[in-house]
Amino acid sequence: MSPRTATALILGAALASAGNAARAADAPSFDRPGIAFATGTLPKGAFAWEQGLPDFERDDSGGTRSTTYSANTNLRLGLSDHVELQLATSPFNYLRERDSDGRRSRHGAGDTGVALKIALPSSHDKFSWAVLGSVTTASGDREFSNGATQYSLGTTLGYDFSDAVSGALYFNLDRSDGADTWSWSPSLSYAVNDRVAAYLEAGWSHADHQPTTSVAGVGLTFMATPAIQLDVSLDAGLDRDSPDLQGGVGVAFYFD
Numbered sequence: 257m258s259p260r261t262a263t264a265l266i267l268g269a270a271l272a273s274a275g276n277a278a279r280a281a282d283a284p285s286f287d288r289p290g291i292a293f294a295t296g297t298l299p300k301g302a303f304a305w306e307q308g309l310p311d312f313e314r315d316d317s318g319g320t321r322s323t324t325y326s327a328n329t330n331l332r333l334g335l336s337d338h339v340e341l342q343l344a345t346s347p348f349n350y351l352r353e354r355d356s357d358g359r360r361s362r363h364g365a366g367d368t369g370v371a372l373k374i375a376l377p378s379s380h381d382k383f384s385w386a387v388l389g390s391v392t393t394a395s396g397d398r399e400f401s402n403g404a405t406q407y408s409l410g411t412t413l414g415y416d417f418s419d420a421v422s423g424a425l426y427f428n429l430d431r432s433d434g435a436d437t438w439s440w441s442p443s444l445s446y447a448v449n450d451r452v453a454a455y456l457e458a459g460w461s462h463a464d465h466q467p468t469t470s471v472a473g474v475g476l477t478f479m480a481t482p483a484i485q486l487d488v489s490l491d492a493g494l495d496r497d498s499p500d501l502q503g504g505v506g507v508a509f510y511f512d
Contacts, residue, residue, distance in 0.1 A: 349365065
């Protein structure tokens with residue numbers, strides 16, 4: 257069986273299963289797409305599979321154009337109504353490079369991480385927030401690995417301005433191999449209707465002894481069913497040190 261056929265069968269089975277799940281309840285906020293994660297967590301015993309189909313990053317630098325495609329996967333399990341466990345990995349990545357010497361390509365697996373997400377209490381109906389702590393091991397192939405264990409702690413603050421408009425602020429700290437990387441991102445979302453939503457976002461990141469990078473872009477989500485979300489997103493680099501383009505298409509399934 258070819259990888260393409262196996263992928264189609266797995267997605268088909270997930271579509272059928274998710275289509276029969278969560279009929280009576282609204283699906284939760286998924287963590288993809290976008291820079292920030294959602295402030296909501298899964299109910300106890302619920303499960304979500306978020307999959308890039310694929311995600312990508314393209315950069316032209318020093319006479320070399322590189323494009324990376326990644327099958328980013330995030331599996332989420334509700335441990336309680338306010339706590340969930342996550343497993344994130346990238347089982348398949350494809351890197352294509354082109355320069356004056358010709359074309360090259362490589363493929364392999366990325367790193368794997370485990371995270372705990374907690375939705376924190378709020379006394380205001382329109383305000384929500386959550387924290388996410390994770391440990392990512394350098395288990396991937398050399399071209400697609402961070403090269404060292406990474407510890408991360410992030411938070412998203414969300415506010416509903418109206419039934420259709422909401423905003424979020426995301427802050428994150430990564431520590432790996434003795435170096436810190438600080439990131440933050442504001443975003444604004446608009447619910448077009450019950451099934452379609454769009455957002456604008458920007459993001460800045462600064463690592464020790466490295467230049468600050470910045471991106472900005474848009475995204476769109478579509479609820480194909482109450483338990484299946486389709487997404488597309490695209491961010492553009494705002495400076496010479498950022499990737500030229502990054503984004504992707506993806507799908508998320510919710511199982512209650």
